[in-house]
Amino acid sequence: MPDFSSQPFVEVARRLEVQGAHSWLAVLSPLSDPTAACDALSTELESFLQTPVRVVPLRGSSFERLREQLHQPEHDAVILFASGDLEAGEWSSLDSMRSALERRGPVVLWMAPDAVGRLTEFAPNIRSFIGSSIFLAGPEPGIMTDKERESRLEELRQHYQLSDQEIVRRAEAKELPPEPHFVEWLVLVGRGDLV
Amino acid sequence: MTRDRALKRAADIDRRTHLEIGARAFPSPRKMFSAIRAYLLRRSDDIKTRNNPIQLLKFAESNGVASIVLGPGIDKGPTPHDFHFDSGARLSFALILRERDGGSQLVEFRYHYQLPDQLPASPSPGYFRFDLNRSPHTDPLSEPRCHLHPGLEDVRLPISLHDPFEILDRIFFVLEKAV
Numbered sequence: 001m002p003d004f005s006s007q008p009f010v011e012v013a014r015r016l017e018v019q020g021a022h023s024w025l026a027v028l029s030p031l032s033d034p035t036a037a038c039d040a041l042s043t044e045l046e047s048f049l050q051t052p053v054r055v056v057p058l059r060g061s062s063f064e065r066l067r068e069q070l071h072q073p074e075h076d077a078v079i080l081f082a083s084g085d086l087e088a089g090e091w092s093s094l095d096s097m098r099s100a101l102e103r104r105g106p107v108v109l110w111m112a113p114d115a116v117g118r119l120t121e122f123a124p125n126i127r128s129f130i131g132s133s134i135f136l137a138g139p140e141p142g143i144m145t146d147k148e149r150e151s152r153l154e155e156l157r158q159h160y161q162l163s164d165q166e167i168v169r170r171a172e173a174k175e176l177p178p179e180p181h182f183v184e185w186l187v188l189v190g191r192g193d194l195v
Numbered sequence: 196m197t198r199d200r201a202l203k204r205a206a207d208i209d210r211r212t213h214l215e216i217g218a219r220a221f222p223s224p225r226k227m228f229s230a231i232r233a234y235l236l237r238r239s240d241d242i243k244t245r246n247n248p249i250q251l252l253k254f255a256e257s258n259g260v261a262s263i264v265l266g267p268g269i270d271k272g273p274t275p276h277d278f279h280f281d282s283g284a285r286l287s288f289a290l291i292l293r294e295r296d297g298g299s300q301l302v303e304f305r306y307h308y309q310l311p312d313q314l315p316a317s318p319s320p321g322y323f324r325f326d327l328n329r330s331p332h333t334d335p336l337s338e339p340r341c342h343l344h345p346g347l348e349d350v351r352l353p354i355s356l357h358d359p360f361e362i363l364d365r366i367f368f369v370l371e372k373a374v
Binding site: 008010011013014040043044047048050141142143144148149152155156159178179180181182183184186187188189190191192193195 | 225226228229230232233236249250252253254255256257258259260261262264267268269289291293302303304305326327328329330331332338340
């Protein structure tokens, strides 16, 4: 398998927008929890493209059913979910209906990394829709690292001249002041249960 | 007597804020994080100053409570972690949401819009800060639950409850346009 670049889903959404109408690209799902990752992609597309997103499974979908799903409506974003067990014959069938798959709204082909070979071999026309736009699902950016958490906590400790333990104690005693900062403090020390 | 009445009226405002918080449902914290990032990316594209909201916006959660933050918690001068505007102003914020029924509810927020540096004698307020406290203060007249600091740390003027995007709208499309 060639080396594909890893892209966070927000970048995938931006690329789809840049490509404009009729855009196609493929995202290679992570090995762990691909369904949750697909949901995350759906959220990101919806947020950035400001359009509804539908996940359409390829497995078990008839020609007529798939065509209907892609064209009614045809302006929203669609994630075509190719499960890992999609076989050669099913890829070939998909390829034979390539004209019916063309639509105005963006399409993301979501598939397992090891499916790229079958896509190329058995669905060359779909592969050409996608071109070089194949990306590995990248990690979600913006999740606070331990170092970032510690840096924010230190900022709060210095500003209020209080320790984490004192904040937790006050929260348990329901003595925290109401103004912003203290709830964030509890989240940062992993005590959201006290909010 | 007059102050007592004023306190009662202020407490009524806080009660309305409380009811409104309970009545407003938002998407899940992760969806809000994604939507705020998308909003900031759009706004970044509208201005000349370069910002990278993908790097600037941060998410943390604990026990069903999530924090979505940008920039430092306490403004002490410009940093690379703020969102910078063409006017020279900068923005930092923290939004806290509680997961509820597959969506979320507001807990508190703090949006700090720092105006460009002014001469010491300038009449500029220096900053505007929109705060939602997580609970009412014992003195709702001095500290309404949802309020605006018009550049004076001890002055808190009550405002109606705004959702996280409505506050960003005011900052990007009203304050920044007037600077």
